[in-house]
Amino acid sequence: MNNSTPKIRYWSYLEEYAAHRDDYLRAVDAVFSSGRLILGQQVASFEEHFAAYCGVPSAVGVNSCTDALFLALKALDIGPGDEVVTVANTAVPTVAAIRATGATPVFVDVEADTFLMDVVQLDGVLSRRTRCILPVHLFGQMVDMQPLLEFATRYGLSVVEDCAQACGATYNGCRAGSLGDAGAFSFYPTKVLGTFGDGGAVTTSRPDIARRLKRLRMYGMESAYYAEEEGYNSRLDEVQAALLNLKLPGLDASIALRRRIADIYNDGLTGIDGLALPVVRAGRSHQQYLYTIRTERRDELMNFMAVQGIETKVNYPDPIHLMRAYHFMGYVPGTLPVTERLAETILSLPMYPELPLDQAAEVVSAVRRFSLQ
Ligand SMILES: Cc1ncc(COP(=O)(O)O)c(C=O)c1O
Known part of the structure; x- marks a missing residue:
């Protein structure tokens, strides 16, 4: 394994920062100079525009x-005893978020070609305690939401x-986060x-959930110094919201750049023996958060790429049900065969909007060279 700085990085924000540095610094300065650092105009404006982008109120x-x-699970009153x-x-x-409510996560397996929840299996895990389904729109593609x-x-x-991982992805024309009771971003x-730090949002079409979330994120308060219920501190701050306000209008353009790279990978890697490319189902648009291939020779390929100076990653090398933290749940190897197999065979290639196209082409030719060995 080659540990020096890769020639082709898996992900980087530095090119994008260099291109927009002045705008970002001006936005940060405007917040610092505004006199309002928490839950001000920037957060309110971002919430409005992000809801419109996702197609929810x-x-x-x-x-x-x-x-x-x-917080979405809490707003739905999910807690101890619930599955x-x-x-x-x-x-x-x-999984950590489900456990934090005191509820029990129950796992179904995934489809091998999309990596997504196999909704056909829902029937097999339904119990008296089941309260909620939490589909994960992994790698940039949405789960089969209609049957779910x-x-x-x-x-x-x-x-x-x-x-x-699915901001901007669609299912039959509906954006991620617009189909469930709530969507978490x-x-x-x-x-x-x-953004340039941590940040998140919940989208919802239900006014009761939106209202509940606003107080849960603010110590349970609807007005100053009085808690209606036990709450938390979880606010998007004004600086991150200002930066997100700058970035949101360019989101679709940056997704288009990701898709251009995915097209180069799709065109260049189709037809290689022993290599499976990511599958996008009809009616769904993939926003290419990641581009993940499958091969039995995954570790060998990963090492080969590293020697060529190309950084790749495995998302994810260890299935959660077998991690030490979750042993207490009693899952054993073999319970989720597709998930466990994927952990041994998947590899994510470099993917970010500013990845130079000649570097994407170099990734393709490295994978091709490897496959001839
Ligand atoms: C599928 C999925 N869910 C939840 C999260 C948690 O996001 P955050 O880091 O904003 O808490 C991540 C982040 O890695 C994720 O990939």
Whole structure:
């Protein structure tokens, strides 16, 4: 393994920062000079425009997507004794947020070609305690929401969408975060709409949830110094909101740049023996947060790329149900065979909007050279 700085980085914000530095610094200065640093005009404006972008009446800015998931579940009164059905093929915070409410995550397996929740399996895990389904729109593509929503309606379950990786993705023309009771978003720097620190939001079409979230994020208060219920501190701050306000209008253009890179990968990597490319289902638009391939020779390929100076990553190398932190839940190897297999075979290639196209072409030719060995 080559540990020096890669020639082709997996992700970087530095090119984008260099291009817009003056605008960002002006926006930060405007907030610092405004006299209002928390829950001011920038957050209110971002909430309005982000809700419009997602096609919902309300968005509530919070500190992170982990908090967005946690607070959305709290706003739905989910807690100890309840079961929330989700996947283990996700980032740890999906599961951590469920556990933080005191509820129990229950895992279903995923589809091998899309990496997404296999909604056909929902029936098999339904119990008297099931209260909520939490689909994760992983890597930039949405879960098959129509059958999922039909299932939820049939059994009176809530739906919280984990949209951390899917801002801007659509399903039959509907944006991520517009189909469930609530959608949870991350503005962590690597994300498709990323800021310069932590940030998150909950989208919802339900006024009762929007209202509840606004007080849960602010110590349970609706007016100063009086708690209506036990709450938390989880606010999107004015500086991050100002930066997000600058970035939101360019979101679709930056997704288009990601898609151009995905096209180069798709064109260049199609037809290689032993290599499976990501699949996008009909009726869904993928915003290419990640571009993830599958191969039995994953570790070898990853090492080969590193020697060529090309950084790649495995999202994710360890399925959550088998991690030490979650041993107490009693899952054993073999419980989620597709998830476990993916952990051994997936590899994400460099992907960010400013990745030079000649570097994307170099990634393709390196993978091709490897496949001839
Ligand atoms: C699928 C998923 N859910 C939740 C989160 C948590 O987001 P945040 O870092 O904003 O708390 C992440 C971030 O990595 C994620 O990828």
